Amino acid sequence: xxxxxxxxxxxxxVLPGHVLKVGSFLNQQMxxxxxxxxxxxxxxxxxxxxxxxxxxxxxxxxxxAVLVAERFKVxxxxxxxxxxxxxxxxxxxxxxxxxxxxxxNTLIVPEEYIEKMDKxxxxxxxxxxxxxxxxxxxxxxxxxxxxxxxAIAIEKGFQGGGDKLREEGVDVYSLAIVESMDQEGLxxxx
Amino acid sequence: xxxxxxxxxxxxxVLPGHVLKVGSFLNQQMxxxxxxxxxxxxxxxxxxxxxxxxxxxxxxxxxxAVLVAERFKVxxxxxxxxxxxxxxxxxxxxxxxxxxxxxxNTLIVPEEYIEKMDKxxxxxxxxxxxxxxxxxxxxxxxxxxxxxxxAIAIEKGFQGGGDKLREEGVDVYSLAIVESMDQEGLxxxx
Numbered sequence: 001x002x003x004x005x006x007x008x009x010x011x012x013x014v015l016p017g018h019v020l021k022v023g024s025f026l027n028q029q030m031x032x033x034x035x036x037x038x039x040x041x042x043x044x045x046x047x048x049x050x051x052x053x054x055x056x057x058x059x060x061x062x063x064x065a066v067l068v069a070e071r072f073k074v075x076x077x078x079x080x081x082x083x084x085x086x087x088x089x090x091x092x093x094x095x096x097x098x099x100x101x102x103x104x105n106t107l108i109v110p111e112e113y114i115e116k117m118d119k120x121x122x123x124x125x126x127x128x129x130x131x132x133x134x135x136x137x138x139x140x141x142x143x144x145x146x147x148x149x150x151a152i153a154i155e156k157g158f159q160g161g162g163d164k165l166r167e168e169g170v171d172v173y174s175l176a177i178v179e180s181m182d183q184e185g186l187x188x189x190x
Numbered sequence: 191x192x193x194x195x196x197x198x199x200x201x202x203x204v205l206p207g208h209v210l211k212v213g214s215f216l217n218q219q220m221x222x223x224x225x226x227x228x229x230x231x232x233x234x235x236x237x238x239x240x241x242x243x244x245x246x247x248x249x250x251x252x253x254x255a256v257l258v259a260e261r262f263k264v265x266x267x268x269x270x271x272x273x274x275x276x277x278x279x280x281x282x283x284x285x286x287x288x289x290x291x292x293x294x295n296t297l298i299v300p301e302e303y304i305e306k307m308d309k310x311x312x313x314x315x316x317x318x319x320x321x322x323x324x325x326x327x328x329x330x331x332x333x334x335x336x337x338x339x340x341a342i343a344i345e346k347g348f349q350g351g352g353d354k355l356r357e358e359g360v361d362v363y364s365l366a367i368v369e370s371m372d373q374e375g376l377x378x379x380x
Contacts, residue, residue: 029303030266032259058249059268063256069222070257076220078249113219 001041001175005188007034008154014181018128018156019100026125026153027060032067038175039067042123042151045173046072049148051121053077053114055140057096057107057132064153065123072121077114079107079136092142094135099128107135114143122150127174130161137170149173156181157189191231191365195378197224198344204371208318208346209290216315216343220253228365229257232313232341235363236262239338241311243267243304245330247286247297247322254343255313262311267304269297269326282332284325289318297325304333312340317364320351327360339363346371347379 013021025031042064054076056065062078069076081096082105090111097104114120122136133150140147149171155162157177165172177189203211215221232254244266246255252268259266271286272295280301287294304310312326323340330337339361345352347367355362367379 023300024302025265028268028270028300030256030259030268032256032266033263035256036260059252059270062249062252063266066220066222066225066253066256067260069220070226073223075215076222076253078218078220080218080249110213110218112214 001038003034004038004153004176007031008176008178009186012186014183014186018159018181020154020156020178020181020186022125022154030063032063035063035067038064038153039071041175042068042121042173043071046121046149046151049121050119051148053118053120053145054123055079055109055114055120055136056123057081057136060126061124064125064151068121068123068151076123077109079109079139081105081107092139094138094142096135097131099131107132107139109139111143114140114145116144118143118145119148120145121148123152124150125153127152127155127162127165127172128159130165133161133165133170133172137165151175154178191228193224194228194343194366197221198366198368199376202376204373204376208349208371210316210344210346210368210371210376212315212344217250222253222257225254225257228254228343229261231365232258232311232363233261236311236339236341239311240309241338243308243310243335244313245269245299245304245310245326246313247271247326250316251314254315254341258311258313258341266313267299269299269329271295271297282329284328284332286325287321289321297322297329299329301333304330304335306334308333308335309338310335311338313342314340315343316346317342317344317352317355317362318346318349320355323351323355323360323362327355341365344368
């Protein structure tokens with residue numbers, strides 16, 4: 001998506017350790033006009049797939065997931081990163097290692113929020129090593145629901161997680177794939 | 191908002207300790223059609239106030255905040271609950287005690303995300319003791335920006351936080367105010 005690539009070049013910041021900071025427009029501060037266009041793009045790509053549910057991870061995936069769900073007119077669910085006092089009953093869960101925060105989380109979704117009939121589109125802001133998407137895929141499989149695909153705002157192509165998931169048959173659609181980046185600049189996959 | 195009250199009665203669950211669980215439609219699972227109508231209601235209430243920014247707290251406030259921001263055509267910002275590796279530079283911060291999770295958090299917003307010129311509408315899913323709204327108010331004051339008001343999905347009127355904020359001059363607008371609740375049922379303030 002050309003507009004997103006332009007905004008990444010203009011407003012993104014490359015930090016040491018392969019960190020691409022987009023907090024000023026896609027994460028802690030959200031350019032909702034841009035996110036809304038991104039949601040429209042995701043909808044156009046998956047609109048004929050019978051999507052019944054959007055699944056994401058708290059917190060930074062929620063904004064795009066909600067705007068995508070608004071277009072599909074379906075509910076969105078986010079996986080929580082740790083068990084809170086308010087989660088009760090049976091849950092699906094999957095371990096997930098975050099390279100950004102250098103710790104392992106358990107992603108948790110109550111069983112009642114994903115049904116066997118559901119066709120689930122996973123949505124997230126970043127895909128690097130693919131850990132989060134793999135965990136969400138596991139949760140969809142535990143529910144015996146169908147994984148329609150994964151829609152990602154920014155894929156770090158050079159980290160290989162997206163291509164590995166594609167090889168495994170997951171329909172990964174990324175709005176921008178960064179092929180290389182350093183303090184000098186970024187290049188995108190076409 | 192009548193529709194929200196109906197959904198709370200139909201789908202909400204009252205748990206011991208004044209916990210109203212709405213996870214199946216307003217929190218971990220999000221009925222985006224309902225949230226979208228709620229956002230429209232908030233927009234109608236504040237549309238003449240010159241709002242330039244929506245401010246909320248991760249994670250459960252993000253969905254409504256983004257849908258409200260979409261209508262105002264402004265950016266949304268969420269306060270993070272703890273300092274992560276990716277937060278750099280100067281930040282506004284405020285302590286916030288969560289009665290739900292029985293622990294104190296520091297809410298953090300980078301200074302660059304709220305400017306002195308901003309007219310900020312605070313959005314959140316719940317208001318009980320008013321701790322979160324008070325912390326967000328403090329952040330807006332630290333930025334010397336203007337607090338337009340606070341739009342809340344569900345206020346627990348019997349806990350008094352909303353009325354205290356109103357007495358202090360904050361324009362608190364709640365889509366549903368629960369006046370009492372127990373395992374038998376709920377009553378709303380008219």
